[in-house]
Amino acid sequence: MKTDSISRLQSILSGGGFAVTAECGPPRGADPEVVRKKGQLLQGCADAVNVTDNQTAIVRMSSIAASVHLLGLGLEPVMQMVTRDRNRIALQSDMLGAYSLGIRNILCLSGDHQSFGSQPDALNVFDIDSMNLLRTVKDMRDDGSDMSGFALKEPPRMFIGAAANPFADPFEYRVIRLAKKIEAGADFIQTQCVYNMDRFKQWMKMAREEGLTEKVHILAGVTPLKSAGMARYMSQKVAGMDVPEHLIQRMSGVPKEKAADEGLKICLETIAELSQIDGVHGVHIMAIEWEEVVRDIVAAAGLLPRPQQDAIKE
Amino acid sequence: MIVAEQKSIAEIKEIVAPYKKILLLGCGTCVKTCFAGGEDDVAVMASALRLAVKMEGRDIEIEELTVERQCEDEFIQESAEAIARNESVLSLACGAGVQALARRFKTTPVLPGVNTTFMGVLEKPGLFTEECAGCGDCKLALFGGVCPFTRCAKKLVNGPCGGSRKGKCEVNPDTDCAWHLIIERLTALGQMNNLKVYLPPKNWCASLSSGPRKLIREDHEI
Numbered sequence: 001m002k003t004d005s006i007s008r009l010q011s012i013l014s015g016g017g018f019a020v021t022a023e024c025g026p027p028r029g030a031d032p033e034v035v036r037k038k039g040q041l042l043q044g045c046a047d048a049v050n051v052t053d054n055q056t057a058i059v060r061m062s063s064i065a066a067s068v069h070l071l072g073l074g075l076e077p078v079m080q081m082v083t084r085d086r087n088r089i090a091l092q093s094d095m096l097g098a099y100s101l102g103i104r105n106i107l108c109l110s111g112d113h114q115s116f117g118s119q120p121d122a123l124n125v126f127d128i129d130s131m132n133l134l135r136t137v138k139d140m141r142d143d144g145s146d147m148s149g150f151a152l153k154e155p156p157r158m159f160i161g162a163a164a165n166p167f168a169d170p171f172e173y174r175v176i177r178l179a180k181k182i183e184a185g186a187d188f189i190q191t192q193c194v195y196n197m198d199r200f201k202q203w204m205k206m207a208r209e210e211g212l213t214e215k216v217h218i219l220a221g222v223t224p225l226k227s228a229g230m231a232r233y234m235s236q237k238v239a240g241m242d243v244p245e246h247l248i249q250r251m252s253g254v255p256k257e258k259a260a261d262e263g264l265k266i267c268l269e270t271i272a273e274l275s276q277i278d279g280v281h282g283v284h285i286m287a288i289e290w291e292e293v294v295r296d297i298v299a300a301a302g303l304l305p306r307p308q309q310d311a312i313k314e
Numbered sequence: 315m316i317v318a319e320q321k322s323i324a325e326i327k328e329i330v331a332p333y334k335k336i337l338l339l340g341c342g343t344c345v346k347t348c349f350a351g352g353e354d355d356v357a358v359m360a361s362a363l364r365l366a367v368k369m370e371g372r373d374i375e376i377e378e379l380t381v382e383r384q385c386e387d388e389f390i391q392e393s394a395e396a397i398a399r400n401e402s403v404l405s406l407a408c409g410a411g412v413q414a415l416a417r418r419f420k421t422t423p424v425l426p427g428v429n430t431t432f433m434g435v436l437e438k439p440g441l442f443t444e445e446c447a448g449c450g451d452c453k454l455a456l457f458g459g460v461c462p463f464t465r466c467a468k469k470l471v472n473g474p475c476g477g478s479r480k481g482k483c484e485v486n487p488d489t490d491c492a493w494h495l496i497i498e499r500l501t502a503l504g505q506m507n508n509l510k511v512y513l514p515p516k517n518w519c520a521s522l523s524s525g526p527r528k529l530i531r532e533d534h535e536i
Contacts, residue, residue: 084468088515110468110475113485124468128515131472135512147515165476170497176510177473184472184512192476239477239484 007104008076009048010159012282012307013188013217018275019282020303021078021190021219022046022294024070026061035061035069041291043075045298047306048105050190050284053080057117064098071102078161079103082111087127088136092146095137099156107161107190108133131184134162138185162186164218166203167196167242175206178216188217190284193234194270196242204277213279220274223286224293225263228252264297271301315344315435316408317442318351318428320359323366329425330363330404334373337400338363338427339393339415340380341407348442350428351406353380359406359427384411390418397422450520450527456508458499463516465492471513 012019022042027034042049049070053063060066067077079098081091095106110130114122128136136147137160144155162181166174178189194200200220207213225231225243228251235243247266254262267285274280283301287293298304321329330336338360346352360376367374379396381389384407393415397403402423405412408430416424432444447464453471454461463469467485474493477484481494500506518524 110470113467115467115485126469127518129468129470129472131512132515135514163476168474168476169478169480169491170474170494173473173493173497173509176506180472180510180512239479240475 005102005104006157007048007159008307009078009105010187012047017282017307018303019047019217019219020045020298020306021048021050021282021284022291023050023052023284023286023288024066024291025052025055025288026063026066028058028060030061032065032069035066036073038291039070039073039075042294043073044306045295045304046075046285047282048076048078050078050080050107050286053082053109053111054085054117055080055112057084057112057114057119057122059117059119064094064101064103067098067103068101076105077103078105078107080107080109081133082109083126083128083130083133084111084114084124087125088132088147091128091133092136092140095140095156095158096152099158104157104159105161106137106158107163108137108186109163130162131180134160134181134185159187160185161188161190163191164189165192165240166194166200167192168240171199171203174203175210175212178207179210179212182212182216186216188219188281190219191221192240193221193223193286194274195247196244197270197273199242200274201277204279208279217281218279219282219284220277220280221284221286222267222270222274223288224267224290224297225251225259226290227256227259227263230263264293264300267297268300271297271303275301315347315433316410316430317348317432317434317444318345318406318408318430319348320350320355320406320428321426323359323362326359326363326404326427327366327370329427330367330374330402333401333423335375335377335400337377337379337393337396337403339384339396339403339405339407340378341384341405341411342380342382345407345411345428346380347436351380356380356406384408385414387414387418390414394419448521449516449518451517453513456511456513457496458503458505458508460492460495460499462492462496465490465495471516473509 024038051063051067054060063079067079070077108130114120114124137158140155141157145151164178231243231248231251234241251259271283285294338356340351340353340356356378360378377396379393381392383389397419404425404427405415406427412424412426433446434442434444437443449463462471478491481491483489483491
């Protein structure tokens, strides 16, 4: 990839398209084949693939390395980067390295707290927060300088993403925070999984009223439910997740062997509804360890074929 | 105040194992308030330690003393004679007190009897909470008097993460989400606009990041 090439995701979104992104969690091991296998399942059905950065604070192959394995397959990675594990020096250095390797999208996050992971005795860093990381990547791209103000030779020009959780407390602050992330540098937003449609619509309405949907591309997150148990677990145990009771009931109302189908049905209904919301510019499908289902979802949602790289070149 | 917690008798027994005569030295300020190192705590610990050591068939002589503040030389001096009579000092002061003693008494081993935990307040009887990280660059005016550097598990300065639930922190559901408190307080004060402003990365130079800090007050030098 030439260093001046821009991201496919950026081209699609700035061209007014409805984007589809998916997710690939790197393995707890050094085998690139695991990444490639997951990647192959997503070829042709996602415009870009998020590569998580030691998600849930469990040591995995680095997001940079796994992103490069996806690039090798012709997939476009969205490299996730958390501020939990690296200070500002390492974050900026990795940004330069990632760009030099052909990575064009970044999602700036603070990261799951290490107490949720397999090594809770680790020291966290949090030298800067996700908002500061957004601004850093933006300054590198727009001003061509690092955090010290040093003019970089060949600054990285990333398409910059941030996460938003419309379902977290306190609700009133959620749109203020979104505005702040946009102001800090976010070009696109990927949201927490949408199950509570009413609340999501309310959040989108507030975002529209603030003029935010004119400034940023919002990709709504979806995760197909596999079972009633999963729905209940997510509702009760996963921080920041809002699964309404009527969906849990719906998942419990079907025989166990049909639950996954029901989950997919819910997911498709959600995507259909999301695509009608003014300001939603795409979906981010997080089918964790269930990557094979992404193609079916994208096909059934009528979102195939995905635009080809050649067709969207400026 | 500085909050500390006594080490377990098992650990202390190990620490004092090489010595037969020790001075158990309390401190009458912070650690007294948090029931770790005041006069009463010295007495209780001395009895417990004597018993524990005896049960192992060993002997130990423990002298008890408490000074007003182990972090100030003026008060430390009061313990000089007692220290001279013993082989080592088991200090129930915070880490600053232990080190101040070690600095003053160069040939006496000074051992820690407490774990110094944080700077905090007595929230209610029996509950001490951490409030200040001593970062050297106080921004409490912006946050309605609630410190996110200290009280947010991710040290977030530009707003809450997405994980709090009903005002509680995702990392520890028994702990209030600092950002929930900040928003509640700023709403009450009519200062929510504070949170719309982007805060640049914190300058950690004023914190421990640049090595141990010093405060020089020339007007008080002699």
